[in-house]
Amino acid sequence: MVIQQTQQKLKENRYGVTGKLIVVEGIDGSGKSTQIRLLEKWLRFRNIRVFLTEWNSSEAIKDITAKGKKKEKLTPTTFSLLHATDFADRYERNIFPLLRAGYIVLADRYIYTAYARDIVRGCSPLWVKKVYGYALKPDLVFYFRVPVDVAADRILSGRPRLKYYEAGMDLDLSNDIYESYRVFQSRIIEQYEKMSKNENFVIIDGTYNIEQQQQLVRSKFDEIVMNNKSDNG
Ligand SMILES: Nc1ncnc2c1ncn2[C@@H]1O[C@H](COP(=O)(O)OP(=O)(O)OP(=O)(O)O)[C@@H](O)[C@H]1O
Ligand SMILES: [Mg+2]
Incomplete structure (x- = not known):
């Protein structure tokens, strides 16, 4: 009985979490990292305790994922599970403890990236949701909405070609990598658009300039996280 009451209490106050979780989502090249890094700098300048975590960056896992990707040997399920393992490692080591310690945790991609990609790859939506079932819901999710062509132009201005998995070449959509990329990323956009309604994403027009x-x-951060409405936009 006492344990049940304690568990209920913990659930109510989000397992003792006093920090805030802010997430950026959107297709590759939509401008997520640019914006979250600027937000991080701004928060540090205000002396706010902040921690930035990036998708697919766990020291324990990322080399294995990179190897599997390089060999082009990952199936939708192994692709999904490797990213889920990477996420779990960062969640348990950094995200959750730092949220409990009162930090602002900034996540460059979160569970919604897995939902979108894995579902497009044919994994069961219910299964994917269960895999990430333990993850706390963010306080704020920014979704950077850009047309596929804008994202492709930005990616290709930084490097010579598209990557196999970012173009969804594992799905046999087309032999042409650009065509495959367009189809695959358009399907991911469809998933994001669906989630943006159900999950209350704040949509940012990713075609606007960086500033x-x-x-x-x-201003959204101030409004939603700091409960402070400003008039600057
Ligand atoms: N508003 C913008 N206008 C023009 N170029 C931009 C804008 N925002 C970002 N860029 C440029 O586009 C490229 C991709 O941006 P960024 O790395 O922030 O995207 P991303 O969403 O993090 O991509 P990925 O998912 O691949 O990590 C970078 O070269 C960046 O400088
Ligand atoms: Mg990025």
């Missing part, structure tokens, strides 16, 4: 977007991001 305009950052102004929107900061």
Whole structure:
């Protein structure tokens, strides 16, 4: 009885979490990292305790994922589970403890990236949701909405070609990598658009310039996380 009451209490106050979790989502090249890094700098400047975590960056796992990707040997399920393992490692080591310690945790991609990609790859939506079932819901999710062509142009201005998995070449959509990329990323956008309604995403027009977007991001952060409505946008 006492244990049940304690568990209920913990659930009510989000397992003792006093920090806030802010997430950026969107297709590759939509401008997520640019914006979250600017937000991080701004928060540090305000002396707020902040921690940034990036998708697919766990020291314990990322080399294995990179190897599997390089060999082009991952199936939808192994692709999904490797990313889920990477996430679990960062969640248990950093995200959750730091949220409990009162930090602002900034996540460059979160469970929604897995939902979108894995579902497009044919994994069962219910299964994917269960895999990430333990993860706390963020306080704020920014979704950077950009047309596929804008994202492709940005990616290709930084490196010569698209990558196998980012183009969804494992799905046999087309032999042409650009065509495959367009189809695959358009399907991911469809998933994001669906989630944006159900999960209350704050949509940022990713075609705006970097400063305009950052102004929107900061004012939403102040409004939703700091409960402080500003008039600057
Ligand atoms: N608003 C913008 N206008 C023009 N270029 C931009 C804008 N925002 C970002 N870029 C540029 O586009 C490229 C991709 O941006 P960024 O790395 O932030 O995207 P991302 O969403 O993090 O991509 P990925 O998912 O691949 O990590 C970078 O070269 C960046 O400088
Ligand atoms: Mg990025």
